[in-house]
Amino acid sequence: MQLENSHNTDNQQAISSKAFSGFKKLIFESAGITMSDAKKSLVAGRLGKRLRILNLQSYDDYLKYLTVGEGVNNGEFQIFVDSLTTNETYFFREPQHFDFLKQEILKKHKPDQLLRIWSSASSSGEEAYTLAMILADELGIDAKWEILGTDISTEMISSAKQAIYNEHRVRLVPKDARHKYLLKGTGSNKGYVAVVPELKKHVRFEHYNLVDSPLRKEMFDVIFCRNVLIYFSQETKKIVMQRLYKQLKHGSYLMTGHSESLHGMISELRSVKPSVYLKTGNV
Structure with missing residues (x-):
């Protein structure tokens, strides 16, 4: 968003x-x-x-x-x-976070355990499907992983569920990932691509308000909350971070946009890299 x-x-x-x-x-x-x-x-x-x-x-x-x-x-x-x-976004935006996910998180993940990631301000789905491509490549398309995408805009959620994008939105998708995970449109659909069903089955989208929707029942290994905090007041930002913190498993990670800092906001979220935070508390 x-x-x-x-x-x-x-x-x-x-x-x-x-x-x-x-x-x-x-x-x-x-x-x-x-x-x-x-x-x-x-x-x-x-x-x-x-x-x-x-x-x-x-x-x-x-x-x-x-x-x-x-x-x-x-x-x-x-x-x-x-x-x-509404948001203008694209696949593989701010790639440093995806590099950290591959190198520091997925390499340590035990394949017999379910990995759950939340794209908490998913807009029209580009971030969520980027994550799905990475998990499919690193863990396997049939491995135990799932991605939740949420947004306050019902229009964006509807668009994300359709999973159809113009070529400009996917310009940074690596060639091999394009070949495996995107279907190229022809005829009247020329200039557009669609995410393959094998990838879509791992991703679900829901309308959600980060400020006051009920806390979710599931806990997450990684939460992406990027490029939305800059639109909140300091007080609202703290409320959102406290809520997201409660949804993280111990030892899990929260990622924010590169221009967003959580300095001094929650002591149990330790900065490990710019805009990457580790949950050290148990609450």
Whole structure:
């Protein structure tokens, strides 16, 4: 999950300070995301599409629609969240984490034990399927491993389940992995690839809010939580980290984005490399 600059160049009316403040409050309360005033044009660009679709005259009208109008019960609120949390991502992003996974974690893994990895802000699935390719190569396609991908955007979860990507998204996938794990589209599907069913069976996707969804029953050997913490306030970041910490097995690893630091946040998470943390506590 990530907020990217909007490329919408349509002429749009100005978003009022009242509406922008209302949208900021809603996205913080529902997703824990903190937006600065610098995001005002992004919000206008993303939500302007909803105004046109719903035939509303202003952003203030849309805020009212979301909070006291039809949007309260017709699913529009989730569309609002999706509109502000969609992510432009790709396979094998920030490869240093995948190198650490192969060299330090998988080499020590006992093949008779189930390995479980959580891609906790999985967006449209590129990170989760990257992990699946690595585990299939290192442990075997029929070995005991599984990957959970979660995101707050239902639109992204739907896209991840389809597992169809344009060529740009898979540009960093190694040639041998492309050959084994991606099916090349032809005809009307030219320029797209699909993840093979043998890989997809190891990966499942669910809608999940890192801030307040119920804690999961399963425990994980590795949790990836990359490029999402930068959108949280310090207080919310600490809440999310405390929750993820509880989902890690003792001696397991948490990986964050390279620009995200957990310094001083949880003492039982020990930094072993930049943006790689080891759980040393038992709680």
